[in-house]
Amino acid sequence: MKKKSKIIRCSQCDEEFYNGYDYRMHWEDKHFYPYLGKTFDYEQALKDRKRDYNNENKKSYDWN
Secondary structure: OOOOOOOEEOOOOOOEEOOHHHHHHHHHHHHHHHHHHHHOOHHHHHHHHOOOHHHHHHHHOOOO
16 A cells, blocks of 8 residues: 655745645645734635625626
């Protein structure tokens, strides 16, 4: 049985990950959000993430 290897390494702290999603979550949590500090509204970002941008774009253009 082949052992799964970690294929992604964080260039800022050298932690290794099995997939891109785990790396992305690590990078945002450990490096990105602390860099932004108090200027970033995390709660608003979560609300924005849940928006349906595809439908909003359809509303903003009049294709007829």
